[in-house]
Structure formats: C-alpha cells, structure tokens
Amino acid sequence: AYGDWLTEQGPGFTSGIRTATLDPFHGYANAIRDELPEAITVLDAFHVVKLGGQVVDEVRRRVQQDTLGHRGRAGDPLYGIRRTLQIGAEHLTAKQITRLNTKLEAGDPHHEVTLAWHCYQKLRAIYHARPETGRRLVAEILAA
Incomplete structure (x- = not known):
C-alpha cells in the first residue's frame, strides 16, 4: 500500500525526498527501496x-x-x-x-x-x- 501510494504521488513528489523515516516493518523498507532509491532510510528513535x-x-x-x-x-x-x-x-x-x-x-x-x-x-x-x-x-x- 505504501509503495502504491508513493507511485501515485509521481516523480515530482518523490524526487524531492532525501530522507525517509520508517518503523522496522519490511513492507515500508521495500517500498522505500523501490520507490525512493536515492533516499536515505532511517529508523525513528x-x-x-x-x-x-x-x-x-x-x-x-x-x-x-x-x-x-x-x-x-x-x-x-x-x-x-x-x-x-x-x-x-x-x-x-x-x-x-x-x-x-x-x-x-x-x-x-x-x-x-x-x-x-x-x-x-x-x-x-x-x-x-x-x-x-x-x-x-x-x-x-x-x-x-
């Protein structure tokens, strides 16, 4: 769902994302890897x-x-x-x-x-x- 949502936002939105914060759910990590390949992923504190x-x-x-x-x-x-x-x-x-x-x-x-x-x-x-x-x-x- 998260990956689909990022895709729907289009490259104008996703190209500006440099850092993506997530919780340890693998689905989020996979979506960020696939849809935001240039973004640095970090876990929240x-x-x-x-x-x-x-x-x-x-x-x-x-x-x-x-x-x-x-x-x-x-x-x-x-x-x-x-x-x-x-x-x-x-x-x-x-x-x-x-x-x-x-x-x-x-x-x-x-x-x-x-x-x-x-x-x-x-x-x-x-x-x-x-x-x-x-x-x-x-x-x-x-x-x-």
Missing part, C-alpha cells in the same frame, strides 16, 4: 530503542534457558528482573539497582545479560542526549 530493549529480553531468556534449562519462573533471578531491565538506569532507585545487581550476579554467570543491558542503556542515552552529545556518544561506541 522510538523503534531503535524498542528493538534494543527486545534484544536485552532475548538475551535474558536465552541465558535463563542455558543456565537453568527452563523458561523463567517465579524465583528465578533473571525472570524476577525482566521488567527492571527495560527501565532506563536514570529512573532506577538505589533499591532497584541493588536488586538488579544481585539478580544479575546470581543468574548471569558470563555477564551476557549485563553487557546487553549496558549497551541498551548507552543506546537510550544517545537518543536522550542533545545532538552534539549524541554524536560524541555514537563515536565513542563505534570506537569501542
């Missing part, structure tokens, strides 16, 4: 951060399965912090940070969830920063 949070959850579930041999259950360290892992570090209370660190220490023997969470926090920081600070943070992450 909301969806990038959302995907980062999903990665943390996927890593948490995989580590849970690998270490305990089953899906998360009440009382399992990583299952108990699944929601806390989605919160920005700047919003966590001292009690939540202590609990998070304790549960990660107990359930994340190779620090995979911890690393994914720290990467997620850096990703969030980029999008919450002013542009000049965000650019610096991106450069630091890419250099690392």
Whole structure:
C-alpha cells in the first residue's frame, strides 16, 4: 500500500525526498527501496530503542534457558528482573539497582545479560542526549 501510494504521488513528489523515516516493518523498507532509491532510510528513535530493549529480553531468556534449562519462573533471578531491565538506569532507585545487581550476579554467570543491558542503556542515552552529545556518544561506541 505504501509503495502504491508513493507511485501515485509521481516523480515530482518523490524526487524531492532525501530522507525517509520508517518503523522496522519490511513492507515500508521495500517500498522505500523501490520507490525512493536515492533516499536515505532511517529508523525513528522510538523503534531503535524498542528493538534494543527486545534484544536485552532475548538475551535474558536465552541465558535463563542455558543456565537453568527452563523458561523463567517465579524465583528465578533473571525472570524476577525482566521488567527492571527495560527501565532506563536514570529512573532506577538505589533499591532497584541493588536488586538488579544481585539478580544479575546470581543468574548471569558470563555477564551476557549485563553487557546487553549496558549497551541498551548507552543506546537510550544517545537518543536522550542533545545532538552534539549524541554524536560524541555514537563515536565513542563505534570506537569501542
């Protein structure tokens, strides 16, 4: 539908588009690729951060399965912090940070969830920063 709509707008409209923002639905990406071949495609900040949070959850579930041999259950360290892992570090209370660190220490023997969470926090920081600070943070992450 999006590709058809772009076609209907004609080249007078589409030739002026330099950047196209989209969410991660492949249909949008395909339409932009086909109808706006010169445009730079970018994901909006909301969806990038959302995907980062999903990665943390996927890593948490995989580590849970690998270490305990089953899906998360009440009382399992990583299952108990699944929601806390989605919160920005700047919003966590001292009690939540202590609990998070304790549960990660107990359930994340190779620090995979911890690393994914720290990467997620850096990703969030980029999008919450002013542009000049965000650019610096991106450069630091890419250099690392």
